[in-house]
Amino acid sequence: MLRVRVIPCLQLLNENLVKTVCFKKPGYIGDFINTARIFNELEVDEMCVLGIRNTKQNRAPDFQVLQHLANECFMPLSYGGGINSFEMGKEILAMGYEKLVVNSHNFQDLKLIERLAGHFGRQSVVVSIDVKKNWRGKQLVYSESGQRKTTLTAEKWAMELESAGAGEILLTSIDAEGTWEGFDVELTRNVTKSVSIPVIAHGGAGNIDHVREVVKKGGASAVALGSMVVYQKKDMGVLVNFPDRQELLNALST
Template structure:
């Protein structure tokens, strides 16, 4: 096994899977359960499943799809999207999901982070930070699938989340998303050096070397990627893929 987790990220919206570029231009990838089953068969370290439209739904997270995913996954799964209450978290965990990711709620109702961490354990609570560099070079945290700038500075926000009891930070670079040109190593290394909880790099991975750099150069504890694990070749044909355990072991030596 490799000592760093390598995590496919799936983006879900109204019963389909999509992959974005810079949080826009969603390309349809396919059926979520089918993709999840393939990743399970490939024995991925972990899976992140984000419902990018759930915040718009007054009914909250789509429990039916979450239940189906949980029953197909024999590895840890993190679900994010539309979570705003303790009851929702409790229900999602009972379905067989290990971790929940908070994005909008972490900004708008930070007390939920503290309460959830106390009740369900820090390792269950992931903060998904979508970040973008401002004109002035400051990294700011965005919510609502990158549409809304919270104006909160990324490192300060991360420190606050750590203090509140978050167990892990999923740091997604909006500008790098879907570009497959490598992670934003700048913000990853700034966060990894100033935060003690694990930082999971996301946004921009195009090949194995990118994964290695996020870990070895920027100090990420784990790496996540979307495009790299759902596309194949320069024409971006949809093909679910994942490195073998032997390849990953070599990669992080």
């Protein structure tokens, strides 16, 4: 069994699975139910589903779609995208999801994290941090699908979210997301050194060596994969897949 969690991270836009590059130009992947069934057959240990554009478009999660996914999937699920109230989070967890991923609402009110963590436990609350370099090369946190810039650094924001009750961080480099060129290892390392909770590295994976690097050099506790698990290879067609477990085990054991 893999000591480091390797998690397929899927993007849901309306009722379709898509994949973006640097948070732009979502390309169609396929039907969410068929994709879920394939990951069941591949026996993945965990899966993350993100409803992109929900907050930006002031749209609530599609609870019917989420229920279909929960009914179909055998593995533990986490969901994020448009969660802005305790009641909404409670309803999603009641469907069978194990974790909630909260991002944009945190900039308005950290009490949602506090309340969710207090009621369901910290292990149920994942906070998502999206980071992009400005023209000076400084890494800044963004919200609303990477559209709204803040003045926060990832390290400072991560510490605030941990203090509020977050149990885990999903850390995404917007600049690397969907590029296949590797994780932002420096960003990951800076955040992992700033907090004591697990950090899931996300954005940029193109091969198993990238996974190994962000774990060994970046200190990531887990890795989320997007393009690698929905495409054959870079610039090739859709193929839902998962890396060879023995190769992953070998890479992460050395």
